[in-house]
Amino acid sequence: MTASTTSTEGGGKQRRTELKHLTYSGNFELKCTATVLACRLCSPSDEDATASAEQSVTKVEMNLDVTTMHPQGGGQPTDIGNIFSEGGAARAIIDRVSLDRETGVVTHHGRVESTTGGDLSENFSPGDSVSVAVDPSRRLVLSECHTAGHVVDSAMARCGKILPPTKGYHFLDGPYVEYKGSIPPEERGSLLTDLQAAFQDLVKDDIATTIETLSKDDAERVCNRLAKNFDFSEFGEEDVRVVTVAGWPCPCGGTHVKSTGQLIERGWSITGIKCKKGVVRVKYNLSKR
Ligand SMILES: [Zn+2]
Incomplete structure (x- = not known):
């Protein structure tokens, strides 16, 4: 596996993630636009021919300035959903959202896929605008x-x-x-x-x-x-x-x-x-x- 990390300038302390769903109207908003603060992509190495199907996906951990996804906690399971890059060339399929209670930073965990076959590492860089969409039925x-x-x-x-x-x-x-x-x-x-x-x-x-x-x-x-x-x-x-x-x-x-x-x-x-x-x-x- 090869990992690439992009993070906020200087790699310093991250700011708290604004949890949009905690306000009254936000509780019922499933979508928002957000800015990427940090993104860690972990992709299978090209030389690693033995990679299993599970290993061949590019995993992602992403921090945003704001999110509508509920992180697991307080007795309620995690939301799932998608984070789309600007223009929609890449999609992060989020299967777990976690909250660091000390720092207030939310991390979106999942896998990424290119919708155009392009290079995934060109997406989800700090400062990029993304669209967050919670899975509505779950x-x-x-x-x-x-x-x-x-x-x-x-x-x-x-x-x-x-x-x-x-x-x-x-x-x-x-x-x-x-x-x-x-x-x-x-x-x-x-x-x-x-x-x-x-x-x-x-x-x-x-x-x-x-x-x-x-x-x-x-x-x-x-x-x-x-x-x-x-x-x-x-x-x-x-x-x-x-x-x-x-x-x-x-x-x-x-x-x-x-x-x-x-x-x-x-x-x-x-x-x-x-x-x-x-x-x-x-x-x-x-x-x-
Ligand atoms: Zn409640």
Whole structure:
């Protein structure tokens, strides 16, 4: 393999990537134009005749000034999609997006292909303008999955179980939300029935999602209105993104659908409760892919 690296002038510290999808309108924008800050291409060597099909692709790691692609994190899987060079001569097919939490730099990982048969190394140089396009169908189902997790929170509150959330797993292979606390065994059956009904009511009410950026103090006031559910001590001094789904606010960095009614089509519902060692896990899923 031969690697070529292009990076920002002087190779110094990179600036944070602006995450467009964190604003309200940006949550629903799948495309943006961006500028390449750094790009590392790793192509198969011409002399390496033994390269397998896997090795014969040109891999890429690219940093941009801004992106609409959600990096994996906060319990939500990575977006996938394409980054097109200006003029469309090359395409980077992105299968993973990662965020370095310390630096705030997002890296788009994938492979590149030339659409014209031209030299790939002439594309994606620092300063080049590119077009970012998130895969819309995957984004939609992941946003539904994440939003449904918030609806579980709201359903729990509606059923009088306001417990501190400890984990959200919004992956399609078996999503769930976990809370600190316990439910007596004799209550679990009726709670599940009540939660399922509350979830469906909240979905039928088609409640609009709101996304706001608040000061840390305001975010704490809004999110801990009914109970001290969230610990803001780990938050820095920066503003906090507060997402309200089904009337229930919480600090969140994921992507969401515009209203709970969008969970009807794929038949999202609560599927089970499990209690173990002071953790309540509420499982939910879709019924139609
Ligand atoms: Zn969220």
